[in-house]
Amino acid sequence: MNPELALPSLYKASSVPPALAPDFGSSLRRRPTLDTRRSSTISTVQIERIVSEERADTNTYGVSELREGFFDALFLKPPKGPQDDLKDRFEATLPEGWKEKSPLRPRILTKKQWDRLRGIVVELMTTREGVRLLKTFTAFFTAYALCLVPSVHNWLGNYSYIMAVSTILNHPARSFGSQIDGAVLTIVGTGAGLGWGIVGLLLSTSTIAARAGFGGILALFLALFMTTMGWMRSFFLRFYQCVLCAGIAIMCMTLAETNDHSVEWSKVRSYGISWVLGQAIALAVNCLIWPDAGARPLAITFHDFFGITKNALEIPSPRDNGRQRRLAQSYVDLSQAHRDLRLDLTITRFRPDDVEDLRNLMQGVIRALLSMDTETYLVHDTSQTKSAGVIINMPEAPGVNTADFGLSNEESVADLEDVSTMVLHALSKPLREVLDSILEGLDRSDAALMDLSGYRKYIGPPMDISADVGAIQIHLNSTLSALNDAEITVFQSNKLTSRTMQAADIVQLFLFVRHTREAADAVQSLLDKVEDMQQMSGWPRLNFPSYSFWKAIHRANRQTRHDRGGITAGSYHFTFVQIADLLESIKSKEHKPTRTRANTPEPEDGSEGESMPYPIDSHPQTEDPDKADEDGVGRKIWRILRHLQGFEGRYALKVCIVTSLLSVPSYLDGREWWDRYHVWWAVAASWIMIHPRVGGNVQDLFTRSFCAILGAIWAGAAQAAGKGNPYVTGVFSAIFMIPMLYRFVQSSHPRSGLIGCLSFTVVSLSLHNRPEGDSAVTFTIAMGLCFFVGTAVPILVNWVLWPFVARHELRSAMSSMIFFMSIIYRNVVAKYVYFEEGKEPTALDIQKSEQLEGHIREGFLRIRQLLELTRHEIRLRAPFDPLPYSALADACERFFDYLIAVRQAALFYNPGYIRDNPVASEKLLGYRRDAVAAILGNLYILAGALRSQRKVPRYLPNAGAARRKLLLRTIEIEDEIAAQAERIGSFNTRWSDIHSFSFNESLTGCIAQLEELEELAKLIVGEQGFDDDLKEDAVDQLRNNPP
Template identity: 50%
Template sequence: MERGRQRTRITGPPQNATQTAAESSADDSPSLSPTGLDVRFTLDHQPRGRSTSPAQAYLARPSVDSRRSSSVMSIMQIDQIISDDRMNMETYGVSEIRDGFFDALFLKPDPVNPDEVAERSKAALPKEFEKGHPLSAKHFLPRQLHELKSVTRKVATTRAGIKLLKSFLAFFIAYILCLIQPVHDWLGYNDYIMVVSTIINHPGRNFGSQVDGTVGTIIGTAAGLAWGYVGILISTSTSDALKASGWIIVVVSAVFFAGIAFIRSFFIRLYQTVLCAGIALAFTTLAQTNGNAFTWHKSLQYGIPWLLGQAIALAVNCLVFPDAGNRLLAATFHKSFNTMQESLVIPRPRDTGLRRRLAKTFMDMSLAYRDMRIDITITRFRPNDVRELRNSVQGVVRALLSMNTDTELFEDWSDTLEITVADDAGSESEVEDSGRKVARALSGPTREVIDCWRKHFGPSADVSSDLVPVQLRMQNSLAAFDTAEDHLLRSNDRPETYADHGQAVEFLVFARHVRETAGTVVNLMAIVQDMHTSSKRIRVNLPVYPFGKALYRTNAQVRHDRGGVTAGMYRATFAEIAKLIETTRSTEKHHPRENYEAVTEPEDCTVVESIIHGSPASHKDRLGYKLWKLMRRGQGFETKYAIKVVILLSALSLPCCFESTYSWRTPYDAWWAVAMGWIMIHPRIGGNIQDFFTRAFAAILGAAWSGAAHATGGGNPYVLAVFAAIYMTPMIYRFTQSTHPRSGLVGCLSFAVISLTLRDDSSGTSVTLQGVYKGLVFLIGTIAPIIVNWILWPFIARHELRIALSSMILYMSIMYRNVVANYVYFDEGKDPTPETIRRSEMLESRMREGFVRIRQLLVMSRHEIRLRGPFDPIPYSCLAASCERFFEYLISVRQSALFYNPNYIRDNPVAAEKLHSYRRDAVAAILGNLYILAVALRSERKVPRYLPSAAAARKKLLHRTAEVAREMEEDTEGYELERQKTWSDIYRYSYNASLTGCVAQLEELERFTKLIVGEKKFERPAKRIEDDDEDTDVSPERL
């Protein structure tokens, strides 16, 4: 009867026979509430065992027998990582008690097994790697055919077709108006600006985003025209200035472009504003100029068509299938509920893909709520209600991520199995297997609670939307569960301690997680019910997002249209993580020990904190620090982007400096090269080789299609309209909805501008040649930014991936330090507060998002060509997966530490002094290793072969803890309460297992980091020494 046997786990239950201990996760980690009895899941609870509530009896300090048996179980777990024959546990009574330095053990690392890495990478790689390589010529045509079928089905069956209809309709109306001769005569040669206006701020978005874009584009256009007017006034102010008017215009334009480049890179919300400002400036200073003074007629030729285009787009947005702004939010909630419902199929093996979708759901909920608050919305729900709903959904997701779904609790335990156990006195007694007893008591109530989740989480078409019966059934199910659990824990024949009954502990922890998740579901149902009863009228919600933060955020459609979503969100996510960590560090207070000899005046905390945190001591220092921060920020990517913009656009503007170029730059609209350069140069990402050819092809295709339209009908407006409908429908879809919006934008602008300007050919040049020249202008403006981005500070996904992994390892070291300081070894009376828990959960949420961004970077690396050979993503994916498992164990440690309180060690000065050096070594070994690995990845330096062994340090700590527990056995009467072996005992098992899991994953991190950057061996003199080590370094290729 294998299922009745006790299992000792390090990293969770195996999925199959081939899964190693290090591949499992900390799914058995407890969540924040040990009771799960609260209907409203908030942070205002007090952890059991640290409050004066009657429930304190359930979290009593474990007895010495419990401590000893739990230590034995923990030692058994650490023995699976490091055996006794690899280290010498004898210290001969010598111990190190200094503060600061730690005593490390260096053990020979295990070799890396390539087959094991290859097997593990199958589950670690993102699902995009299951498809053919994007740069493979073999899979190009099949992939395009598949995409065509997918797009056709999507447009025909989903709201993507409505969105495409709105975007195309606005363009087509403006295009038809330009083809009408009276309208063309009224607007003049630049009537095509009306079409460009409908493309830039297309109506395929919600009402609030459309209004925001309309206002922003008009302001930007006005600013560009005004600055161009200033530049022309300066260039024609004197006779000397008139001689160098072209150079003056270039300089004035460069100043303006540098300014709006800074704004474009800093404030994403103003993207549409600065984009239109740059286009208007290029038109004002470069189009149809020959040293003549500026006339208001020219600005009206640009401004009036732009206003008409915005009016058309706004009218289409409001009249054709209007979107009030809550559809995206509803779709996000719907997708989130589907993902959560899928995750409630229990029991089931660990599903890495499903867990990743849950993590992405957690991230998408925050993004959708932020999009709602940032724009005008017309909905029945208040933003505060949506915020509560978002928090509740994220609470359910957080609980589901902490649950181990691979359980044997629901197997058939009806048959009775008697086992014989020998007690300390040598007598034998027959007792029922503890795991079997727990399963028989809790399997029924737990299954009933899960059934309440699955049947009423939708609801589906055959389930009523009335929540009251569901809430009543859930209350009855929870009451039955609580009764069964209380009866089990109060039974007289329970084990003396659960710490050495691994299977029973797993069942209890799983059932407790089900109970806690049920509490979050009850909370979610209550909020949904409140929103359902209070949504009686339609509300107009104005933007309520803080203005300072809103400048760094924008709506979903603008994020899509500007391109580079992955790169931009990756940078923003890691910036938020760094900010949260800096906030956490700024709130930490360092309290030195009174006998700490290095501090001469321990009572003067301000001096100590000033030294530690580097806070300024005078006004001069504060000013200098601010100046340093400003100069440091000036070295960031924003300044580099502004330099690239100035170099690129100044080079493209050079033809206006020479009078001899007027004869060809004006008829061929050469100013569009500058405008396209400004549109296509992205602050974050420049484009890979695939983008280069795709965008160049789009520019050429638009010009060729324009020439074909004119050649076919001789400029007939009906033929032009037909050609425009055929070409622009797929191109607008590519711009507004595909994952390659910038190539779609190039194709749209190329066709719209060239096809409408070829009608006014007065030079006698053939239409075909005119189309070639104008197409060449668009081609140069399209590919020049890509080349500049390749040369100057390029964005390389594989390098960013390495830096991101380095940052994540460093962040985990800081997070580990905070968990140890705030939740494990905190001072007396400094228990974790609700605010501390809230900050920890916020940081954990951002860290989860960080892992999502890392996987996206891993996918981006497939689109890049590497001259030294193909990029191998396997070590990076394995390292990212190990980082994520370490992170999950760290969450488990924090959650378990809330309810397991080792006061018998911390509050006893004798015990604390005995364990001080061991605790220091265990913590410092992990922190040191994480820091070394992070620095090695960032600087691309090889990892030393021998690193401090965290497993050995933890094993020494566990052995010493067991010895201290035995020594304290005779002094435990005053520590024990009436109920000694309940949840505190169980959470102690989970706490120790999670810490041991962190140690196991740390070895995985070291192994995969060495695969990426290599392993550094000892450098010895050039003499022959018989040793296993080689004289040369080990490169990643040899491993």
């Protein structure tokens, strides 16, 4: 993406006269005039609502302290915490999954399951989901039927059922490119497992001494291989299918039929050929039955984006958390769809580079919509607005009145009502036309892209919507020109004076116009790109994987992510690691204060700022290359060892422990039962079911175990009903496997479906081909126990060793997010507010900030998903209360929204204009330092309290009081240098006033949200008072020495 595209282009050459279009290259450096004094006064009015004058102006009794160059905090009496009447507001912040009634109630559970069953039937009969299930079952049943044919079984050998297992693990319900990718990976993984097993068997039988330690050598080979596979499975997500199949293959080689202490080459042939045949069947079904070239998921994502954005433009409408969350979800889905397109082989008319541009432009539209306030009456009809009356919000605070602005109360109300009415009459109609043009432009872009994808007939929009984007571009330009003309007319009106620009309602009207223009410009850029793609469209082309290799190895395609399970936990960890990596690249310049007194301590040499506390230790911190070169080999060894301590190493250790302990009976004497009942599948099932992130809760334990046992019982019932008749067995397999394959391939519970499919397939085919004389009942019970043990043991081990507890991860995630907010706040203040001369924010800085903001949006999405996971966890002490955590996440997200508003407003209104006067800048330095440090200090304290589960101190530095001192001091300095101020053009002056209001209001909003964060954090971890330790000591003393 060209960095120049990231500059805020709020005016187009075609929509505003060149003489009136501001130079945004210089607007980033232009200082507003001293007319902004009234903005500072309004800011003090806003801050008074948070910190009253009585609270801030406490009596110091003549005692003062000057901390030269250091943070000077103000401590005020904290407000009362949230009351019970706030419960409704907290509940409004809950994710959708928590708003439903408890799903474990029998009546609700029964009704929910029945409704879900009916929905599944309708979905399978009317959508493409039925085609995916048909393809999966066709491939499985073809392989399963071949395994029932005696001649095929005799030719393939005892492991012919691996052919059916192969079609399950790499089923054809995926795109063509994903199917080829899976076939290659599974065959390579199977070959690696068989090859390593052969090496182990040859080595263990090479000499007499090796034969004496036959079992020990095989155990060592298995442990080393499984530890490596476990580490790769957790670190290289791309190779999930490869390492999974490699683990199953080596278990077959080292644990099955090893009594003769020799290499059974027939076993290698049977296993290998059966696996390759299974992949051939799955690939053939994928290509012959309604093949998916890979463009459909991308088209669905684009179509969903247009639907969500059109719903978000329903204005006026009340502010809705669901609207913001749907936009954030669409933002994440666009990135994921683009990544999936580049990961696999696809056949589509969309070129990957065009899709990348579309993703960036669509995300730009989402960013613009997230900034819009839908609660506005500017788009109402003028007649309705006039009849309803205009309500003006006058600033009300102790010690502030309208006389401060040169107006009496009666004059102010009358003037502001007239101005507001004038603005409504002038801007309402052109603004409504711009919004209508945006909606029509989105509809036509949707139609054009769906036509290009070839799926418009199946997913929409209706055919009566035109795909001509050229005409709507012209109309959108004309409506923007009309809006600009109306805006200029308003600015040139005599009624709109500097005194009337103080009203919050009037400023909000102009801000809404500015945000609407930003959305229009974003949609206009999207229309330009869609028109270019229409002109260059041709035949579908073959797109080879083009994603960066070093990024691709940590990613997987859509269906593999689903089959692997644990999407929420894995996405949460990866997202937060990405955010931490991005924030680690933000380096702040260390400030060493100048000493003016002899007793001021010097900063310690070599002191470093805080480093990024990684919330997830899956990746080491980014090190300074210079320091790494200085330490050489020792530092590299240290980094490797430190990396092995991450969750990948812990997971590899768990895999080694589980597989090694379960395989111990295979190396002991008298193990005929092990081979007779194929008990090695207990080890293989444990390897399949143990997840790198999520171990599973009690519900998962019962569900998966039930599916494993049910599959074995159904296999035994099929054998008993037909006396081994293959036709009866085939009918039983169809009845059982259709719903179980759906559960594995398409439901949100893939692992229980997978173990059910494997249990039935292996048990039924092993029963069918078992040696004569073996009891079918005993065989079924033994193999059912194998799959039950292989299913239950990984869950129990994950409960004991480094368990994944969603509520603990949620608290850690909130701690990390609050710390991220402190880094972002520091970056915004340093780069966009109080930057030094010659270091103005560049287009590249804005682009990086927008990229970071997108990842933060995704982080809040993952937090809400974690919150939903907590509902399924059993807590022994008391039920988990999600309200404080949900409210804390919502407050943190609103804090983040205010930070974005500060950054955007600072591009047009730079509050550091006093920097031009060195004396004034020096006078404000300490006040600015205290205002910024109060917010940063509180965020650091809250993040640390949540991470360590320590109580929050009762008295924290008051950010509102620090900002109030800064604003009052700023007003004094403005008065001192007002006579020396230069004036600039009227048009830019008006917009500077408007953005100064937005800038100051957003900073005040940050302080309000910070106070809410403090209150909610105290609800979660408690409040620490001055005498709490003394009280605890007194209680302990009384207990030890009773009176």
